[in-house]
Amino acid sequence: MKLYNRIIVWIMSVAVGGLFIYAGWAKSFGPQAFADSIASFKILPAGLIVPAALSIPPFEILAGLLAVTGWHRRVGLLAIAVATAAYCVAIGSALVRGLDVNCGCFGPVSNLRPGTELLRDLLVLAFCVASYVLALSGLSSSAGSDLLDSSSSS
Amino acid sequence: MNTRSSVVGDFLYVIVLAFGSLLIGLGINRFRSTPLPLVYQSPEQRLSAELAHLVAAPPMQLNGSDSIGFNKFRTIFQSGSALIVDARDKTFYDQGHIPGALSLPRDDFPSSYKALRPTLDQHRDQPIVVYCSGGDCHDSRLVAGALLSLGYSQVQVFTDGWQGWTDNGMPEAH
Numbered sequence: 174m175k176l177y178n179r180i181i182v183w184i185m186s187v188a189v190g191g192l193f194i195y196a197g198w199a200k201s202f203g204p205q206a207f208a209d210s211i212a213s214f215k216i217l218p219a220g221l222i223v224p225a226a227l228s229i230p231p232f233e234i235l236a237g238l239l240a241v242t243g244w245h246r247r248v249g250l251l252a253i254a255v256a257t258a259a260y261c262v263a264i265g266s267a268l269v270r271g272l273d274v275n276c277g278c279f280g281p282v283s284n285l286r287p288g289t290e291l292l293r294d295l296l297v298l299a300f301c302v303a304s305y306v307l308a309l310s311g312l313s314s315s316a317g318s319d320l321l322d323s324s325s326s327s
Numbered sequence: 328m329n330t331r332s333s334v335v336g337d338f339l340y341v342i343v344l345a346f347g348s349l350l351i352g353l354g355i356n357r358f359r360s361t362p363l364p365l366v367y368q369s370p371e372q373r374l375s376a377e378l379a380h381l382v383a384a385p386p387m388q389l390n391g392s393d394s395i396g397f398n399k400f401r402t403i404f405q406s407g408s409a410l411i412v413d414a415r416d417k418t419f420y421d422q423g424h425i426p427g428a429l430s431l432p433r434d435d436f437p438s439s440y441k442a443l444r445p446t447l448d449q450h451r452d453q454p455i456v457v458y459c460s461g462g463d464c465h466d467s468r469l470v471a472g473a474l475l476s477l478g479y480s481q482v483q484v485f486t487d488g489w490q491g492w493t494d495n496g497m498p499e500a501h
Binding site: 208222223231235236248251309 | 340345348351352363365366
């Protein structure tokens with residue numbers, strides 16, 4: 174992978190990874206409030222809301238750490254992309270149904286409008302997909318010489 | 328390793344990450360001081376459960392200042408200086424109650440409390456007098472104890488209750 178591609182991947186990975194570490198950390202202090210936020214989307218059945226509220230914060234922190242540290246960076250970026258795509262679908266469906274939801278993305282302090290949340294998540298998703306594709310293309314072009322992405326050796 | 332197999336491999340890692348996160352989340356929840364129940368309860372359900380728990384607690388132990396007899400209650404009633412609460416079953420309330428009293432039956436405390444909450448909250452630091460049938464009835468003390476636990480500071484029990492009220496020929500409302 175070319176040097177400037179490596180730098181772009183590194184900057185975007187640190188940015189979205191750091192964002193996810195912060196988001197997971199902020200949510201981990203109020204699982205009940207986060208469960209209430211998830212319930213307000215009226216997508217998941219009652220039996221899945223609490224497991225989702227408990228598992229999303231550690232998932233975000235771990236995915237963010239993988240993206241920031243570079244250890245299995247592609248996995249971290251893909252995990253963030255998958256989670257962000259799910260958030261986009263959830264927020265988009267809430268907007269379509271006219272629900273007044275608080276995504277709880279950054280814990281109880283986040284109070285952006287759902288439309289703004291959706292735009293931010295789409296931006297994060299675009300960053301993740303671009304970074305992942307760049308990292309993947311580096312893998313295929315440099316045949317394992319990509320030092321930025323240590324997951325290529327796994 | 329081609330691109331497709333790399334993507335599939337990455338997806339498998341993401342699935343492992345998701346399962347690991349679930350286990351971590353469940354483990355952390357298990358050691359919380361108040362673990363989240365695994366089946367979600369809405370805020371309304373949690374409030375109802377908490378209210379039901381409060382009203383099921385041991386009845387309030389009355390001391391001299393917590394309980395009032397007929398004469399003092401009549402003075403309070405005539406001055407209109409307190410909110411009067413009827414803790415009997417709604418059926419009895421409908422058959423007859425002290426004029427101006429609100430129905431907050433012990434048997435239906437959670438839903439009745441939620442309905443009356445705006446009115447009760449206006450009297451959070453003002454006198455509230457609770458009564459039931461009279462004699463040995465416990466409903467007034469249970470409801471009074473629950474109201475005290477909910478932060479209402481001046482809750483008293485009219486110990487003579489409905490029986491004492493009607494025995495003295497006082498007015499009734501229906």
